[in-house]
Amino acid sequence: MEGLYFNSSSQNQSYGYSSTTFKYHIDPVEVVTYIVVAVGLPLTLVAIYALYSMVRRDHVAPIYLINLLISDILQLCYMIVKVAPNVCGTISEMFFYIYYSALLASVFFMVCISLERYLVIAHPLWYRFRRTIKTSVVICVLVWVLTPPFLVISWFYSVNPNILAVLLLLPFPLLIFFLVGTLKALSASISVPSDGKRRIVGILVLVLLIYTLLFLPSIILILHKKYVPTLNSLSLIFIRLSPLADLFLYVFMRKGFIDKLLSSVCCCRMDSNDISSPSV
Secondary structure (H helix, E strand, C coil): CHHHCCCHHHHHHHHCCCCCCCCCCCCHHHHHHHHHHHHHHHHHHHHHHHHHHHHHCCCCCHHHHHHHHHHHHHHHHHHHHHHCCCCCHHHHHHHHHHHHHHHHHHHHHHHHHHHHHHHHHHCHHHHHHHCCHHHHHHHHHHHHHHHHHHHHHHHHCCCCHHHHHHHHHCHHHHHHHHHHHHHHHCCCCCCCCHHHHHHHHHHHHHHHHHHHHHHHHHHHHHHHCCCCHHHHHHHHHHHHCHHHHHHHHHHHHCCCHHHHHHHHHHHHHHHHHHHHCCCC
16 A cells, blocks of 8 residues: 555655664654564464464365465565665565555455355355355465556556555445445344354454555545655554454454453443333
């Protein structure tokens, strides 16, 4: 996303500063990068290992989340290179393209996660007979194969950033549709237990929030066509936080504490509705 603002060299100049003039300058983007790498890298590796054990038990659902977390690992690798001293320009340039490809892939995997969860509720019979690990793996491979060429074409053929921004906006109505469609079909679904329904809705809401709060501001700034340093730094900070936000999807994918939390929230809502409703 940030590649739509600058090329990699201008980006280095944007965050670079003179050691004599700004000796004690603290870049908030770099501070956030250090925190995200230190916290996100070990937790993401642990989450991938735990999700892989679920896939080995013939669970299809975690496959898209595993690939989303792999894209986060690639983003974290770029962040390490970004803040590491004395990294040659060629390596920095290579990781920059890897980072941008991983960002695009993460958006596509978020759509895949929402679509898969929507099918569980809205079309359970079709999903039950069509869901296979092989199908999910093929879709993930297509995302990884198609994302880098899309980046190369847009970069070397100087595609208008507005076109890229519009393409990145396409997941937004899809994510809203999957959430609304799931909520409408929720009462009619009898094959999914109540705790599973709560987790599915929680995942859809969380995916939509991650996209809206962390990715959408950058897209809006691109379409706005004005460079505002403060807003640009904030949008980059939001993008940097996406690997940490994706870890909450792993929490919603697992049974346990989150089920108790969602159950208590739903019970509180029901109790409040009972209190507010007039007695007959």
